[in-house]
Amino acid sequence: MIIELGHFALILAFAIAIVQSTLPMIGAAQNRAALMAVAEPAAIAQFLLIGFSFAALTYGFITSDFSVALVTANSHTLKPMLYKVAGVWGNHEGSLLLWVLILSLFGASAAWFGGNLPPTLRARVLAVQGLIGVAFLAFMLFTSNPFLRLVTPPLNGNDLNPLLQDPGLAFHPPFLYLGYVGLSMSFSFAVAALIEGRVDAAWARWVRPWTLAAWIFLTIGIAMGSWWAYYELGWGGFWFWDPVENASFMPWLISAALLHSAIVVEKREALKSWTILLAILAFGFSLIGTFIVRSGVITSVHAFANDPERGVFILMILGVFMGGALTLFTLRASKMEAKGVFSTVSRESALVANNLLLAVSCFVVFIGTIWPLVAELFFNRKLSVGVPFFNAAFTPFMVALALLLPIGSQLPWKRASATRLLVPLKTGLILAVVSTALVFAMQTGHSALGPIGAGLGVWVVWGALADLWQRTGRDNISTRLSRLGRLPRADLGKATAHAGFGVTLFAVAAMNAWSIEDIRVLKLGESFQIGGYDVQLTDVKGVEGPNYQATVAEMRVTRAGALVTTQFPEKRFYPVQGMPTTEAAIHQSLTRDLYLVIGDPQKSGGWAVRAYVKPFADWIWAGALMMALGGLISLSDRRYRAAAGAKRSAAKGLPAE
Amino acid sequence: MKLRAALLIALLSATPAWAVQPDEVLADPALEARARSISEGLRCLVCRNETIDDSDASLARDLRLLLRERLTAGDTDADAIAFIVDRYGEYVLLNPTANGVNLILWLAGPAMLIAGLATAALYLRRRRTSAAPDAPLSDGETKRLAEILEN
Numbered sequence: 029m030i031i032e033l034g035h036f037a038l039i040l041a042f043a044i045a046i047v048q049s050t051l052p053m054i055g056a057a058q059n060r061a062a063l064m065a066v067a068e069p070a071a072i073a074q075f076l077l078i079g080f081s082f083a084a085l086t087y088g089f090i091t092s093d094f095s096v097a098l099v100t101a102n103s104h105t106l107k108p109m110l111y112k113v114a115g116v117w118g119n120h121e122g123s124l125l126l127w128v129l130i131l132s133l134f135g136a137s138a139a140w141f142g143g144n145l146p147p148t149l150r151a152r153v154l155a156v157q158g159l160i161g162v163a164f165l166a167f168m169l170f171t172s173n174p175f176l177r178l179v180t181p182p183l184n185g186n187d188l189n190p191l192l193q194d195p196g197l198a199f200h201p202p203f204l205y206l207g208y209v210g211l212s213m214s215f216s217f218a219v220a221a222l223i224e225g226r227v228d229a230a231w232a233r234w235v236r237p238w239t240l241a242a243w244i245f246l247t248i249g250i251a252m253g254s255w256w257a258y259y260e261l262g263w264g265g266f267w268f269w270d271p272v273e274n275a276s277f278m279p280w281l282i283s284a285a286l287l288h289s290a291i292v293v294e295k296r297e298a299l300k301s302w303t304i305l306l307a308i309l310a311f312g313f314s315l316i317g318t319f320i321v322r323s324g325v326i327t328s329v330h331a332f333a334n335d336p337e338r339g340v341f342i343l344m345i346l347g348v349f350m351g352g353a354l355t356l357f358t359l360r361a362s363k364m365e366a367k368g369v370f371s372t373v374s375r376e377s378a379l380v381a382n383n384l385l386l387a388v389s390c391f392v393v394f395i396g397t398i399w400p401l402v403a404e405l406f407f408n409r410k411l412s413v414g415v416p417f418f419n420a421a422f423t424p425f426m427v428a429l430a431l432l433l434p435i436g437s438q439l440p441w442k443r444a445s446a447t448r449l450l451v452p453l454k455t456g457l458i459l460a461v462v463s464t465a466l467v468f469a470m471q472t473g474h475s476a477l478g479p480i481g482a483g484l485g486v487w488v489v490w491g492a493l494a495d496l497w498q499r500t501g502r503d504n505i506s507t508r509l510s511r512l513g514r515l516p517r518a519d520l521g522k523a524t525a526h527a528g529f530g531v532t533l534f535a536v537a538a539m540n541a542w543s544i545e546d547i548r549v550l551k552l553g554e555s556f557q558i559g560g561y562d563v564q565l566t567d568v569k570g571v572e573g574p575n576y577q578a579t580v581a582e583m584r585v586t587r588a589g590a591l592v593t594t595q596f597p598e599k600r601f602y603p604v605q606g607m608p609t610t611e612a613a614i615h616q617s618l619t620r621d622l623y624l625v626i627g628d629p630q631k632s633g634g635w636a637v638r639a640y641v642k643p644f645a646d647w648i649w650a651g652a653l654m655m656a657l658g659g660l661i662s663l664s665d666r667r668y669r670a671a672a673g674a675k676r677s678a679a680k681g682l683p684a685e
Numbered sequence: 686m687k688l689r690a691a692l693l694i695a696l697l698s699a700t701p702a703w704a705v706q707p708d709e710v711l712a713d714p715a716l717e718a719r720a721r722s723i724s725e726g727l728r729c730l731v732c733r734n735e736t737i738d739d740s741d742a743s744l745a746r747d748l749r750l751l752l753r754e755r756l757t758a759g760d761t762d763a764d765a766i767a768f769i770v771d772r773y774g775e776y777v778l779l780n781p782t783a784n785g786v787n788l789i790l791w792l793a794g795p796a797m798l799i800a801g802l803a804t805a806a807l808y809l810r811r812r813r814t815s816a817a818p819d820a821p822l823s824d825g826e827t828k829r830l831a832e833i834l835e836n
Contacts, residue, residue: 270734
């Protein structure tokens with residue numbers, strides 16, 4: 029019964045979304061307040077209905093109701109409760125339900141906190157948001173209904189893919205979706221502004237918090253996914269340039285560009301049409317990402333042919349929204365004339381460079397992702413585009429970005445002198461060059477990646493600190509220190525996020541350049557050396573988990589005779605899905621991770637063992653968290669609290685979902 | 686003990702081969718290093734975007750062994766790769782060749798950057814030179830300004 033109610037609520041939400049997308053739009057065009065006023069209750073009702081629908085499906089999973097086809101396909105009575113709940117979105121239909129839930133949540137937040145928006149703009153934003161809801165609710169109801177029943181329910185379910193039964197991955201999709209779908213707000217604002225024919229500083233001030241919130245969630249979501257890959261897949265890789273990863277990375281790059289260009293609109297009333305274009309593209313890449321992940325087209329053209337209905341539907345959604353928005357853009361963009369005038373050397377130009385580099389790097393990821401498809405469809409060549417291509421084609425743009433960042437972020441608006449700027453950065457430049465040389469001298473026979481990464485990291489982090497220091501003015505040190513805490517939050521957030529970028533850059537280079545690996549057979553009691561540590565295999569035993577069987581090894585790690593740690597890497601076997609997983613044991617420290625994996629027993633006796641020393645591994649994600657934290661600090665800046673009402677609390681309330 | 690035996694059987698029967706196995710590793714470290722770096726650029730044909738270095742599929746193991754055989758037989762890196770591409774097609778290459786239509790792929794980024802730089806340069810020049818003064822204030826605005834200034 030509850031399942032049917034959930035199904036019914038979803039249909040009702042679809043009907044309401046249709047109303048929400050039409051009446052307020054007409055109302056705004058004819059300036060009829062009564063019609064425009066429909067938008068807010070509709071947005072809130074849509075959210076509540078989808079929320080109920082989501083709760084109903086969750087109930088089905090928690091109570092293991094195997095008469096629901098989706099529960100049978102993705103759950104099992106023995107599965108721990110956390111993964112029963114996470115199983116709701118660990119599949120196509122359920123993840124779409126989460127998608128529309130978050131979409132309606134953003135719509136409802138705009139209704140709740142958009143009180144100070146001009147009424148026509150608010151009505152149009154909510155109408156566009158409603159229109160996206162219509163498209164995706166239709167997609168769900170007609171091709172991917174999560175509430176379908178089975179005529180003869182089985183006794184137990186097929187379980188969730190064991191790789192997904194992990195806390196990191198349980199919460200990875202919700203964060204990612206908050207980011208993906210959050211960009212729908214930027215899109216709605218952009219389309220509404222195009223219809224209104226007006227983009228000004230106030231518009232940028234409204235749209236930026238939403239973009240920032242979406243970007244923060246994307247950052248956290250991507251970092252979580254990469255952290256999961258690192259510890260779960262068993263060889264310490266953290267980024268594979270997989271189409272599915274690229275699908276989340278492209279919106280991240282574009283929304284990072286959008287964040288920066290919106291500042292130019294807000295402060296200088298320039299780059300307006302470009303910012304609108306970015307807002308459209310950012311959501312466009314979210315849709316492309318959804319298409320890539322949901323249709324399976326990139327993994328294999330044949331997967332698409334087997335189930336063309338869903339793929340074609342998303343492609344249609346993509347075509348309608350991008351085609352419509354871009355047409356509107358070409359018709360209206362010329363109206364967005366810029367006001368601010370600036371010289372070639374200025375903060376504005378630096379932000380143009382930032383946008384250029386981020387947009388082009390996103391384009392490189394995009395073309396690399398779809399190239400196998402293009403080559404097969406149009407040139408009849410079956411080929412692969414993998415890690416080596418992306419490393420070669422993408423990295424130079426990030427290096428250029430890192431080189432420019434400390435300079436650009438400190439340039440004054442309007443016009444600047446490049447030479448005067450270099451004075452505060454001189455120390456940073458020297459430090460960066462010295463650390464590059466030092467690292468280069470210390471390592472022999474390694475690639476240049478390590479030294480360059482170290483130099484760039486130091487340069488960017490120093491640049492962020494120098495930026496803050498500059499902002500404290502010219503006084504004695506204690507006065508300036510006391511001013512540091514009273515700087516606008518936007519400045520603190522900016523420095524934190526930029527420093528985080530530097531940290532991640534450094535750590536990625538370090539991990540790629542200096543990882544050590546050892547693969548060998550070890551008998552009980554034997555030991556081997558890796559990176560100055562002695563690792564001894566002291567025991568291997570079988571352990572029963574709730575829904576798996578595990579082989580647990582005990583490894584004693586010593587350094588110069590002194591015990592460092594005892595680690596317990598596991599190898600699990602999930603009988604329901606017949607699938608093994610590795611649970612690496614990772615000993616973390618500030619400067620390195622010691623990563624131990626137990627493998628298969630060998631015919632000759634003993635066990636296959638893999639060990640890695642991963643330098644500065646955790647800094648990758650620490651840097652990503654700093655970026656997200658910087659965004660959060662910036663989001664709490666006074667000008668948003670004052671100007672955009674309670675939007676900040678909207679963003680804060682989101683993680684609880 | 687019984688449990689362990691049962692587990693071992695379960696694991697042995699269910700687990701496919703597992704990335705690079707200790708028994709695959711070549712005795713000569715230089716040769717092994719070459720094999721590793723080549724296999725990081727070769728795709729496991731039956732997997733989803735995995736290199737044969739990372740994959741635990743048995744086909745990936747076969748390819749790893751084949752590669753090591755070629756290297757031990759005295760092939761250069763290029764020879765060994767060509768040998769494998771001949772048999773499995775260019776699909777096996779994770780680093781797409783820079784010839785033919787693939788040039789579009791490789792040059793897309795730089796071309797876009799140049800186009801972007803040109804557009805940005807034009808835009809910046811316009812922003813610098815179009816410093817046309819704003820339209821003069823209308824009578825009403827002048828009056829309002831005077832009012833504000835007086836207060």
